[in-house]
Amino acid sequence: MSGNDYHDIPGTFVFDAEQSRQGYHLNMFCMSLRQAKNREAFLADEAAYLDRYPMTAEQRQAVLSRDWNEMLRLGGNIYYTSKLAATDGITFQDLAAIMTGMDRDAYREMMLAGGRPIEGNRTKGDWDNG
Amino acid sequence: MAKIVGGYATSHVPAIGVAIDQAKTEEPYWQPVFAGYEWSRKWIEEVKPDVVFVVYNDHATAFSLELIPTFALGCAAEYAPADEGWGARPVPTVHGHPELAWHIAQSVILDEFDITIVNDMEVDHGLTVPLSLAFGQPHAWPCAVIPLAVNVVQYPPPTGNRCLQFGKAIRKAIESFPHDMRVVVFGTGGMSHQLQAQRAGLINPEFDQRFLDLLVNDPDAAAAIPHVDYLRDAGSEGIELVMWLVMRGALGDDVKELHRHYHVPASNTAVGHLVLEPK
Numbered sequence: 144m145s146g147n148d149y150h151d152i153p154g155t156f157v158f159d160a161e162q163s164r165q166g167y168h169l170n171m172f173c174m175s176l177r178q179a180k181n182r183e184a185f186l187a188d189e190a191a192y193l194d195r196y197p198m199t200a201e202q203r204q205a206v207l208s209r210d211w212n213e214m215l216r217l218g219g220n221i222y223y224t225s226k227l228a229a230t231d232g233i234t235f236q237d238l239a240a241i242m243t244g245m246d247r248d249a250y251r252e253m254m255l256a257g258g259r260p261i262e263g264n265r266t267k268g269d270w271d272n273g
Numbered sequence: 274m275a276k277i278v279g280g281y282a283t284s285h286v287p288a289i290g291v292a293i294d295q296a297k298t299e300e301p302y303w304q305p306v307f308a309g310y311e312w313s314r315k316w317i318e319e320v321k322p323d324v325v326f327v328v329y330n331d332h333a334t335a336f337s338l339e340l341i342p343t344f345a346l347g348c349a350a351e352y353a354p355a356d357e358g359w360g361a362r363p364v365p366t367v368h369g370h371p372e373l374a375w376h377i378a379q380s381v382i383l384d385e386f387d388i389t390i391v392n393d394m395e396v397d398h399g400l401t402v403p404l405s406l407a408f409g410q411p412h413a414w415p416c417a418v419i420p421l422a423v424n425v426v427q428y429p430p431p432t433g434n435r436c437l438q439f440g441k442a443i444r445k446a447i448e449s450f451p452h453d454m455r456v457v458v459f460g461t462g463g464m465s466h467q468l469q470a471q472r473a474g475l476i477n478p479e480f481d482q483r484f485l486d487l488l489v490n491d492p493d494a495a496a497a498i499p500h501v502d503y504l505r506d507a508g509s510e511g512i513e514l515v516m517w518l519v520m521r522g523a524l525g526d527d528v529k530e531l532h533r534h535y536h537v538p539a540s541n542t543a544v545g546h547l548v549l550e551p552k
């Protein structure tokens with residue numbers, strides 16, 4: 144069993160060395176949005192603002208199209224990408240809903256009913272068989 | 274001499290801070306979350322700590338990928354609440370205790386815990402939400418605060434065992450400080466939750482309750498939980514729970530559980546809360 148046994152967890156990107164190396168500029172772009180003046184500059188001209196960060200074309204496209212799971216796949220980390228969501232006025236709970244593909248009310252109902260259970264969500268095999 | 278008089282563990286969900294700041298704590302959604310903190314509000318009022326030592330994590334706020342300290346100890350005189358993208362929380366500035374903090378830094382480094390010393394840092398919801406839960410909405414926090422930021426964002430965080438052992442070194446450090454002082458140690462974060470990707474919303478009450486039991490009665494067993502178990506069974510962000518082990522280590526071998534609260538959900542997260550007393 145390697146140290147990377149977490150790759151068998153479904154629907155999850157573990158922010159490990161490989162993800163972090165790949166996502167450095169994407170995440171540092173998101174980090175810049177912590178400041179109000181940068182949020183304004185980004186929203187005024189997204190493409191020009193992104194030119195400041197040497198991310199890959201794929202990462203850039205994922206940002207422009209707000210493909211939240213794709214950002215994570217390409218090395219984004221949720222605590223960084225959530226700053227982009229905040230810039231768009233999206234709350235953490237609604238962002239979570241979008242990433243799961245559920246609508247916000249259905250997601251909120253699921254959480255009120257106790258959340259997503261661990262049974263059936265432990266391994267990629269669980270999902271393939273489900 | 275300084276003395277550790279209690280341990281206080283709690284989730285630090287940002288939405289809890291929003292509910293407090295926007296006066297929503299009596300709403301049906303939030304009431305059961307906050308009801309479980311009433312007992313410990315009174316407890317901490319009676320215990321009257323001079324200092325709270327808060328083990329928490331920074332969420333890409335003061336630290337980014339530019340600098341990722343595994344353990345960063347705040348030795349500053351004060352810490353400003355941070356703007357995390359939605360504007361800063363309307364809570365008082367956090368005042369530190371540089372003398373005790375530096376004493377702890379020196380003691381644990383000579384005990385072979387090679388920490389980072391921080392003199393300038395903003396603090397995010399990871400630190401301010403537990404203070405709000407413990408102390409409500411005062412004009413000034415009633416005691417000094419020493420922040421210990423633990424990396425749990427970049428994998429791998431420190432192991433559970435390292436956190437437990439570090440807690441023991443912190444206990445030794447605090448209890449060798451030559452001034453009378455009452456200290457409560459906070460462990461924050463968790464419980465089970467996953468904020469990202471297709472599996473977001475994962476909650477695992479069985480894992481959480483077992484963790485609470487082990488933390489109280491068998492901390493070595495809790496410390497032996499491998500990272501992959503947290504990631505898989507408590508959700509990718511549930512790994513924050515390793516920080517509770519620092520608090521547990523600081524309380525000594527045997528503790529008495531004074532209070533426990535568990536509720537699902539607060540936003541995306543299972544809320545857990547413990548108050549412990551050293552025996």
Ligand SMILES: [Fe+2]
Nearest residue numbers: 285399462513
């Ligand atoms: Fe957190």
